[in-house]
Amino acid sequence: METAILKSPFKSEEYFVNMGPQHPATHGVLRLLLTIDGEVIKKVEPDLGYIHRSIEKMCERDSYQQIIHLTDRLDYLSAHINNEAVCLAVENALELEVPERVKVIRTILDELTRIASHCLWWGVMGMDVGALTTYFYGFRDRELINDIFEETCGARLTMNYNVPGGLRHDIHPNFVKRVKDFVAHFKTKLPEYDRLLTGNIIFQKRTKGVGVLSKEDAIAYGASGPVGRGSGYSCDVRIHHPYSALHKVNFNEALQTAGDAFARYQVRIQEMWESLSIIEQLIDDIPEGAIQVATDAVIKLPKGEFYQKVETARGELGVFIISTGTKNPYRLKLRSPGLSNLSLLNHITVGSKIGDLVAAMATLDLVIPDIDR
Amino acid sequence: MNIPLNISGPLHNWLFAILPPAAAGIFEMVIMALVYLAIFAVAGLFLVLLERKVAAWFQLRLGPNRVGYFGLMQTMADALKLVSKELTGTEKADKFLYNLAPYFVIITALMALAVIPFSSGFQAFDINIGVFFIIALSSIGVIGILLAGWSSNNKFAMIGAMRSGVQTISYELSVGLSLLTMILLTGTPQLSGIVEVQKNGWLIVQGHIPALIAFMIYMIAGTAETNRAPFDLVEAESELGAGFHTEYSGMKFAYFFLAEFINMFIIAAVAVTVFFGAWLSPFGITESIPWLGVFWFLAKTLAIVFLMMWFRWTFPRLRVDQLLKLEWKYLLPLNLMNIVLMALIVWLNLTIQF
């Protein structure tokens, strides 16, 4: 890469800046090679691989129960949803029907995860455009969700609560009450988010018309999640291919058509409302029943190829398993939302200012371990 | 030079009694300089602490509370740490300019402090063009920032410095014009004269609507002059790391840091002098106790400093082109209109006087 830059015929005004791997705006070890003319960005080249842990290869070594704890470490802000993706894939392959109770609890935890992830994103988004206080308000609400997770699942981030065939243990007796308290609390805080940041004229000026992505480009680049939906591309897996208890609930897909950073911002705020509504529909009657169906101690998938996709907080996560009938997958491929969302960074930021790059990148909501698996 | 300082009156007489006049004059100046340096250091450290506490309270945190009672010694400890730290620098930095830059910033901040009328008589240097002197000084400070960014041999620092140049050049127009609006009302740019006029009511009351507009413009432009959020593009953390002072460490960094806070204090102090009656008490309630003037002055200044902190911990940062648009498209035309309005009001005698 260095040589390519040395060879390229620079115009005299352009210069070259390394943004990262340690930079406040990249939220992790991502390196962006920026070619800049004054303040105007000419080219953005992401450079990946700083925290590659070869998770896909490790999966080929591990049994299906063991794989799940590795997926915690992909997009750590959607750990529960990642776990569920692998579990669903394994359950589909084994043609297991998990109890209703498991499905409902999984969906509730999914949506809590989504809210927690969006809370963090909201705080960091504010910080990236310079409003430092949002960070603490976002974290305050996220901590409440983390407490719920810790009480029920045993960890705040890498929960590893799903097992093929169900859940590791039953929900904690306090779970329902805590979730209800949180929903009530968060309903008063979300309007505050709007008053503090969404409505703010400076914030709107900073995000409206910035990082515009058309619907065609969103599809062409494989954008998913709030990034795709901000461009009017209806791509919510929860709507189009419902899994777990999602067929039992009514919710709307958050869609915006503008395709700019502000549209993506609004999609996420709207998604938090939708998630709250999903939780409210499910929390009151969690069906009784078992929390696991028994599986063999050594799970062997039938020979074949299995694919399962879920909607994480960042977009579509796909798990593709090729099994040769042994206790390990022959190949496990993860389709992570972050990588394809990152791929359009150059497309949406060329020609804008450095400040726009930061704002646009914040609305892509990149989690680097998700990109560098 | 006349040094009209009440508290130093006895000292002044005593010095001139025991020393020849020339030596006594020099000696007195040295003492004054030391007093102001002390004010500078204490005010800087105190403001840093205040900012951290206020930020914590806005952000549902506790703030520094370990060193000393209620954390009062925290910034002292930080200063000690900074003094003892190694001074690092980049290999290919322009050494001379690199070392010079912090002094530009800190000396201009110190000089501006000298003209602030803390109380009746407690003013080191009552120059007859006080307001212009302050405006002129605030534009020298930016040279330090430009030098720092240029000489550090760091691209992020340079982007920050260039932004700073653009920003200060634009916004000092607004600072100057909004203060000029008020000078229409007072008829003198001398700070003590401005205070004198306000004995008939603070200027923000005397000048009512245009004074209020001028105050708002001054606050916005003043915040921009000090490079604080929402105008902190110079050190925009999420964009440029630390901006122009990326490559500074130890005490040299502390100079930039302190100067930022002193500049904030100066902007607030000028606002208090020009709009809120400096050391005059509200409705003259403590007219009979002159030394309370210092108290009133500091109280008002801190109120405005608090306002600036409130801005900083609430608003997102502007982008560089929006920063310029705000100045040239909104503040400047409004300011010019406002001057005309003020001139009309003064001409038609529509001011409110008590």
Added chain:
Amino acid sequence: MSYFGEIYHGIKTLLTGMGVTGRYFLTSGKGAITQQYPDNRDTLQMFDRFRGEVVMLHDENNEHSCTGCQKCELACPNGSIEIIWDRGVDAETGKKKKFIEKHIYHYGMCTQCGLCVDACPSNAIVWAQNFENSVYDRAELTRVLNKPGSKVRAGVEE
């Protein structure tokens, strides 16, 4: 007129934002969300399911219930558990029996996934809720879970 309308609208949104932070400022006396961490160590209570560190339960006779079945070793995804076992003769029955010499737990490698605890058939290992686990020497992270001189409780069968 939209020029002034825009200014008015802008100032209004800014003041709304300041209202939000201002309210928090005024109620800051009771609302800190952060904790004085090392000071409140004594009162900090972790949730009982919290996965801090794998420990082996011993009773007052210095007996544990680990039979040396090695199920935990097999379940561990990253080889954090190593069991050194031997065969001996049971004093009562006179039959040959497997027993553990050392149950070695490499805490530095453990990802707190919980598979070993779930896999253990005799509940010999459980989760401890401790959370301050930094050490100065990496070797300290390799722990032998069964206490010296301990033996398996009578009646616990593989």
